[in-house]
Amino acid sequence: MTDQQQAEPRPEQDASARREKNLPEVIAREEAAVLRRQPESSRMAARARQALTGGVTSSWQITVPQPIWLSHGHGSKVYDVDGNEYVDLHGGYGAALAGHAHPAMVEAIRSQAGRGTHFAQPTEDAVAVAEELARRFGLPQWRFANSGTEATMEAVHLMRSITGRDLIIKVEGCYHGHHDSVQVSVTPEPGEAGPADRPAQAPASSGIPAAITRLTLVATFNDLGSVERLLAEHPGQVAGMIIEPVMMNAGIILPEPGYLARLKELLHAHSALLTFDEVKTGLTAGPGGAAGLTGVVPDIICLAKAIGGGVAVAAVGGTAEVMAHVASGEYEMVGTFSGNPLGMAAARAMLCEVATPAAYRRIDALRSRAVDGLEREIAAAGLPAHVVSAGAKGCVVFSGRPVRDYRGFLGLDDRYSHAHWLCQLGGGVFLPPWGKIEQWLISVQHDEADIDRFISNFTDFTRTVTG
Numbered sequence: 001m002t003d004q005q006q007a008e009p010r011p012e013q014d015a016s017a018r019r020e021k022n023l024p025e026v027i028a029r030e031e032a033a034v035l036r037r038q039p040e041s042s043r044m045a046a047r048a049r050q051a052l053t054g055g056v057t058s059s060w061q062i063t064v065p066q067p068i069w070l071s072h073g074h075g076s077k078v079y080d081v082d083g084n085e086y087v088d089l090h091g092g093y094g095a096a097l098a099g100h101a102h103p104a105m106v107e108a109i110r111s112q113a114g115r116g117t118h119f120a121q122p123t124e125d126a127v128a129v130a131e132e133l134a135r136r137f138g139l140p141q142w143r144f145a146n147s148g149t150e151a152t153m154e155a156v157h158l159m160r161s162i163t164g165r166d167l168i169i170k171v172e173g174c175y176h177g178h179h180d181s182v183q184v185s186v187t188p189e190p191g192e193a194g195p196a197d198r199p200a201q202a203p204a205s206s207g208i209p210a211a212i213t214r215l216t217l218v219a220t221f222n223d224l225g226s227v228e229r230l231l232a233e234h235p236g237q238v239a240g241m242i243i244e245p246v247m248m249n250a251g252i253i254l255p256e257p258g259y260l261a262r263l264k265e266l267l268h269a270h271s272a273l274l275t276f277d278e279v280k281t282g283l284t285a286g287p288g289g290a291a292g293l294t295g296v297v298p299d300i301i302c303l304a305k306a307i308g309g310g311v312a313v314a315a316v317g318g319t320a321e322v323m324a325h326v327a328s329g330e331y332e333m334v335g336t337f338s339g340n341p342l343g344m345a346a347a348r349a350m351l352c353e354v355a356t357p358a359a360y361r362r363i364d365a366l367r368s369r370a371v372d373g374l375e376r377e378i379a380a381a382g383l384p385a386h387v388v389s390a391g392a393k394g395c396v397v398f399s400g401r402p403v404r405d406y407r408g409f410l411g412l413d414d415r416y417s418h419a420h421w422l423c424q425l426g427g428g429v430f431l432p433p434w435g436k437i438e439q440w441l442i443s444v445q446h447d448e449a450d451i452d453r454f455i456s457n458f459t460d461f462t463r464t465v466t467g
């Protein structure tokens with residue numbers, strides 16, 4: 001190679017330099033456009049800040065440049081307070097699998113509201129829901145709660161109660177809600193994450209006692225060796241492991257073939273239990289969640305989000321041995337609103353009338369349409385990106401390389417996801433905010449036109465960024 005040839009920039013370098021120049025411009029332009037389009041949202045945000053802490057009802061509703069205030073949703077669409085319509089692929093952080101105001105959900109909720117929403121005594125719907133979850137997820141016994149956080153808290157308590165051990169293992173980059181035991185190494189920054197082969201136990205929030213954080217050991221996704229090492233270093237002390245079987249708080253990271261089955265064997269060999277946190281994957285990865293998809297049935301499964309069809313419902317399922325511990329009263333699983341009639345009526349409608357085999361076939365076809373369309377655009381634009389999907393969920397990963405664990409995810413440039421979110425919003429598609437962490441949800445009410453709008457916005461986005 002001559003000196004002259006060496007000095008010439010390669011086409012990839014050119015393209016990368018162009019993207020570096022374009023990205024900040026796209027973000028600035030689109031953020032300004034959001035503020036222009038949503039004056040009423042701006043007014044709501046200003047008013048809300050006076051009495052609603054941080055101006056939102058949950059800190060993850062804070063978005064840049066401002067929170068999006070919605071007035072209502074119908075079918076596959078949501079509408080902001082300024083009257084803008086969006087194809088809703090946010091899906092309420094993965095809960096709105098039914099879409100919005102689904103006739104079966106409206107009828108079930110209306111009918112139960114007219115007959116009483118709360119007794120703190122069981123109703124027949126709770127049995128029907130438990131039976132259907134048992135059929136779908138392969139675990140025979142179920143109890144109910146109201147949020148994913150509650151469900152995973154019960155699972156951690158149960159693993160400790162049954163084994164009489166205090167330590168648990170969680171995976172770096174998995175989110176399991178906001179109770180103390182799992183608020184460890186959720187999205188640690190490079191400076192606090194520790195070495196890749198020995199992730200640190202990094203508190204995910206202030207307010208978590210160090211003494212509790214020390215009880216949560218941290219493993220690496222798709223790396224059996226990291227779990228083996230922790231079990232060997234703490235013989236007879238690990239109660240069990242909680243894991244998102246498909247990681248869905250780091251984009252989407254799929255388990256490698258055989259990983260989950262071998263994880264279960266490994267933990268059982270150490271008399272420790274395995275919990276799948278299927279709060280996100282639950283009904284969305286498929287009718288029987290990730291357990292159904294992979295054929296690996298753990299000792300405990302946690303569900304929430306989509307199972308209530310838009311109403312706050314969570315569930316904890318277990319093997320007969322695990323749940324005997326609850327039935328006998330050795331572990332008291334309680335809650336005033338657990339299995340409340342409104343939630344159970346909604347969950348029954350969701351499971352029996354909405355999340356049907358026909359609905360999953362329709363979602364599968366829409367997912368293929370989305371994935372094919374996005375991949376076509378990625379190839380045409382020569383963008384270093386790829387698409388990962390599981391059932392109704394999917395995301396664009398802005399990297400040419402596959403991501404197999406949190407460290408790979410950490411290296412992704414979040415500006416792409418934010419710019420993509422803004423461009424979709426401008427084109428009438430509402431993706432979940434929080435960039436590279438989240439993924440889309442296709443509901444039972446989406447159609448081909450919705451997916452085509454999503455792909456067309458993506459095409460505009462790639463052309464603007466790479467142009």
Ligand SMILES: Cc1ncc(COP(=O)(O)O)c(C=O)c1O
Nearest residue numbers: 147148149175176177279280304
């Ligand atoms: C995998 C997972 N588990 C648990 C939770 C907590 O659920 P909730 O927000 O209903 O408490 C979430 C929330 O996003 C989640 O993604």
